[in-house]
Amino acid sequence: MGRSWRNFFRRGKEEEPRPAVATEERESAAEEGAPSSAAEEEPSGGWFGRLRQGLRRSRESVVGQLNAAVAEFRDADDEEFWERVEEILIASDVGVPTTAKLVQRLEQEALEKNITGAGELRRLLVEHAARMLEGPVEIDLSHRPTVILMVGVNGTGKTTTIGKLARHLPAEKVMFAAGDTFRAAAIEQLQKWGERVGAPVVARERGADAAAVAHDAVEAAKREGVEVLIVDTAGRLHTKINLMAELEKVRRVIGRQLPGAPHEVLLTVDATTGQNGLRQARMFKDVAGVTGVVLTKLDGTAKGGIALAIAEEVGLPIKLVSVGEGVEDLHPFDARQFAEALFGEL
Secondary structure, three states: OOOOHHHOEEOOOOOOOOOOOOOHHHHHHHHHOOOOOHHHHOOOOHHHHHHHHHOHHHHHHHHHHHHHHHHOOOOOOOHHHHHHHHHHHHHOOOOHHHHHHHHHHHHHHHHHHOOOOHHHHHHHHHHHHHHHHOOOOOEEOOOOOEEEEEEOOOOOOHHHHHHHHHHHOOOOOEEEEEEOOOOOOHHHHHHHHHHHHOOOEEOOOOOOOHHHHHHHHHHHHHHHOOOEEEEEEOOOOOOHHHHHHHHHHHHHHHHHHOOOOOOEEEEEEEHHHOHHHHHHHHHHHHHHOOOEEEEEOOOOOOOOOHHHHHHHHHOOOEEEEEOOOOHHHEEEOOHHHHHHHHHOOO
16 A cells, blocks of 8 residues: 555654645535545546556656567667666656666666566566655654745745645644745735635745744744644745855744754655756755655656656655645655556556
């Protein structure tokens, strides 16, 4: 069984688990007269079916080419075959260093076990990919208040992810901080999400100091007994240096008010950006103290191999993946499921 929301959040020992807030789909269904059960609209296979559907383009590209290559596979000593596999994986955004490690391990095990069949080789590929993707994926909610800092460049779905995540949090009191004071309409977008999920939003005027917003929000969260505070941040300032300096300042301010915070720093990465997403992961890891990645837009023209590159080359665990616009399309990451959805049979 894959990872579920139920075992995704780490809570204090004394706390009893509480159900997450009702999903946006139920709210929308009530307004539009549509069926109220989100499960009625799920593809067969539940989340795994949705993940496979989201990764369909990636899988058709990768598996289709691998099938063609494996059809000609006769001998594990065939160097041309392994070079072809490397080309396919690199083209799928797995990245050169990660591809080299993955193919080396595959070739070594295929030689040791005298593997010649396509099914066995695909099973090995899924196994080794899953190992690369494994990591600590839970979100720590054991603090009061827990502060989650959201970072990432504009257009990666950062603010939308905040709203989706809030829907799944097993918390009664959630608050947002509109720390992206640079982008036009960013504050309003977060306020709309706040209205939809019942979360108050701490905000100042556009162009205000983001660290001041964070300061106000932490104070309000402590005063009002908020369980989870999610802080939005800018994704682009005039220069990269300015953006990184602002993020460092926001983190310092939060840490001074609440020692140990932020407790989670989640980086949203648009999977369709490929190797550019890998560069973003490196940049934000160094400056923002990222604890995990939210991989978004996997239902687009993404080549999902970027997940392996981020996990292996940057050393950041993928904690959440999103395969669509709906709240139910955001889900805790499961290494085995992802590897099977990406490299499994068509």
